[in-house]
Amino acid sequence: MLRYLKLYGYFLRFSFTKALEFRFDFTFRIFMDLAYHLSNIFIFKIIFSHTTNLAGWTEEQAIVFIASYILCDGLYMSFFANNCWWFPVFINKGELDYYLTRPVSPLFFLSLREFAANSFINLLFAIGIFTWAITNYSSPFSISQLLAYIFLIINGVVIYYILHMLFYLPVFWTQSPRGFEGLLYGLDSIMKYPDKIQNLLFRYLFTLLIPLNLIISFPAKLFFGEDVIYNGVLLASWTIVFWSFFLWIWSKALKQYSSASS
Amino acid sequence: MIKHNINLFNQSFLVELRKLLAYRWEFWTGFLGQTFIFVGISYFLWKSIFLSNGVTEMHGIALTDFILYYLTAHLIFKTMLGPNIGFISHDIYYGTLNKFIVYPVSFQFIKIASYLAHSFFYYAQLIILISLHKLLFGNSVDLISFSLGSLTLITASYCYFLISASIELIAFWAENIWSLAILLRSFIHIGGGYLIPLSFYPEKISHFLYYTPFPYLIYEPIQIFRGQTSLEHFFLINAILLGWIFIAYIVFRLVWYRGNRQFTGVGI
Numbered sequence: 001m002l003r004y005l006k007l008y009g010y011f012l013r014f015s016f017t018k019a020l021e022f023r024f025d026f027t028f029r030i031f032m033d034l035a036y037h038l039s040n041i042f043i044f045k046i047i048f049s050h051t052t053n054l055a056g057w058t059e060e061q062a063i064v065f066i067a068s069y070i071l072c073d074g075l076y077m078s079f080f081a082n083n084c085w086w087f088p089v090f091i092n093k094g095e096l097d098y099y100l101t102r103p104v105s106p107l108f109f110l111s112l113r114e115f116a117a118n119s120f121i122n123l124l125f126a127i128g129i130f131t132w133a134i135t136n137y138s139s140p141f142s143i144s145q146l147l148a149y150i151f152l153i154i155n156g157v158v159i160y161y162i163l164h165m166l167f168y169l170p171v172f173w174t175q176s177p178r179g180f181e182g183l184l185y186g187l188d189s190i191m192k193y194p195d196k197i198q199n200l201l202f203r204y205l206f207t208l209l210i211p212l213n214l215i216i217s218f219p220a221k222l223f224f225g226e227d228v229i230y231n232g233v234l235l236a237s238w239t240i241v242f243w244s245f246f247l248w249i250w251s252k253a254l255k256q257y258s259s260a261s262s
Numbered sequence: 263m264i265k266h267n268i269n270l271f272n273q274s275f276l277v278e279l280r281k282l283l284a285y286r287w288e289f290w291t292g293f294l295g296q297t298f299i300f301v302g303i304s305y306f307l308w309k310s311i312f313l314s315n316g317v318t319e320m321h322g323i324a325l326t327d328f329i330l331y332y333l334t335a336h337l338i339f340k341t342m343l344g345p346n347i348g349f350i351s352h353d354i355y356y357g358t359l360n361k362f363i364v365y366p367v368s369f370q371f372i373k374i375a376s377y378l379a380h381s382f383f384y385y386a387q388l389i390i391l392i393s394l395h396k397l398l399f400g401n402s403v404d405l406i407s408f409s410l411g412s413l414t415l416i417t418a419s420y421c422y423f424l425i426s427a428s429i430e431l432i433a434f435w436a437e438n439i440w441s442l443a444i445l446l447r448s449f450i451h452i453g454g455g456y457l458i459p460l461s462f463y464p465e466k467i468s469h470f471l472y473y474t475p476f477p478y479l480i481y482e483p484i485q486i487f488r489g490q491t492s493l494e495h496f497f498l499i500n501a502i503l504l505g506w507i508f509i510a511y512i513v514f515r516l517v518w519y520r521g522n523r524q525f526t527g528v529g530i
Contacts, residue, residue: 022437024435024436024437024438025436025437025440025441028442028445031441031445032441032442032448035448035449036444039448039452039457042452043452043457046463046464047307047311047458049462049464050311050315050320050462051311051315052314053314054307054310054311054314055310180295182296183295185295185296186295186296186297186300189299189304190299190303193303193306193307196310197303197306197307197309197310198303198306199306202302202303
């Protein structure tokens with residue numbers, strides 16, 4: 001464990017050195033992320049200028065929800081996004097060998113090798129927006145509830161990462177350079193809105209099969225005290241099932257890898 | 263010479279189209295996922311708002327009209343977008359721009375050919391899905407609106423091509439233009455009414471947006487496709503778009519000229 005932490009420390013150091021070499025990109029990435037965050041809040045502000053509730057949620061709750069989405073996006077973009085983007089390219093070009101032959105877990109190495117230091121400022125903004133949303137939320141909540149909520153958002157980030165990897169893993173069989181990322185980008189919009197707006201079919205599909213609703217909607221519902229036992233048990237059990245399924249398919253995919261490039 | 267150029271244009275167009283159709287799985291998952299999911303989730307969002315307000319129409323748009331709105335919004339956006347980010351900047355970074363400078367052919371000419379292949383690909387989807395919408399809902403886009411909308415889409419696409427190409431050319435000076443290109447897309451999403459129709463925006467904001475090119479790229483073409491505008495309005499929108507094309511073309515030429523003067527052709 002200590003060895004992995006030390007290794008991650010090196011990853012961080014390299015990532016920051018690399019990012020600061022590209023100052024133009026570093027600066028514009030800040031503007032880009034800020035524009036994206038503000039546009040998400042803006043959309044909800046527009047929606048609530050035409051209604052008083054969205055699928056049973058007030059504006060305050062919806063703002064906490066979208067701020068949680070922004071935080072989740074900030075965490076994913078900083079820790080996992082760059083690594084996920086390069087993952088199908090490594091398989092397609094037969095460059096995975098380098099990661100498989102190192103004396104560390106290939107999954108750890110491939111998933112966390114590059115910290116997006118140019119998204120780090122974005123993460124700070126995301127934390128700021130989340131803090132702003134929480135402090136403006138007028139319903140009472142305890143510190144333990146808030147900590148549990150943050151833990152569930154981090155759990156959501158892990159689910160989101162697994163989901164991305166599952167959409168890239170077919171590359172082992174299809175040899176396509178981008179996997180099914182086109183579909184995944186389309187699906188992204190699902191998690192930006194509360195799951196309660198969806199019809200029954202969509203809700204089952206995006207809770208059980210492609211669990212986008214578990215990323216933000218379920219943690220938010222738990223924080224707002226909606227069906228705590230049902231939602232909590234579903235979220236916990238499905239996270240375990242989903243993680244186990246990912247590890248199983250990952251081992252199958254590695255057996256399929258041939259080192260051949262395209 | 264003209265024959266040679268036409269031949270070259272056709273070749274570039276076909277090669278790009280072949281590349282697009284090479285990965286069928288990617289095509290179908292991208293097509294189904296991006297279009298249907300976007301339209302589906304947007305429809306559910308408005309359905310929820312309509313239900314909570316207890317209304318059947320908002321700002322002159324009925325709930326079922328939102329399906330057509332988001333369908334056209336998404337496919338207009340995709341048609342206009344053309345190739346992925348990097349369609350010019352990669353040539354600068356990798357030094358492959360050299361061939362365009364050496365060959366007796368216009369750089370812009372070849373880039374437009376590959377841009378059009380992508381646009382054609384999504385325009386075909388727009389035709390199919392609008393036909394499907396007409397078949398299912400009947401009260402949909404008529405032939406005149408579709409023709410006027412298509413003409414506006416051509417003008418809007420060329421305007422977007424020049425804006426995005428100017429941003430790509432910043433690669434002459436900057437080491438990465440990805441974030442700038444994404445920033446442009448975010449502005450179009452918000453300022454163009456891609457996520458929420460502009461009629462729902464506060465008046466001051468929508469009034470301000472009409473001083474930018476964004477509403478003319480997405481929102482206004484949608485309104486023309488939906489048959490919500492008069493013929494005079496169609497001409498006005500296209501005239502404004504031509505004005506933006508003129509400005510964008512001057513910027514494009516200026517950036518291209520300045521960038522070329524300092525291009526070393528080494529690549530990375």
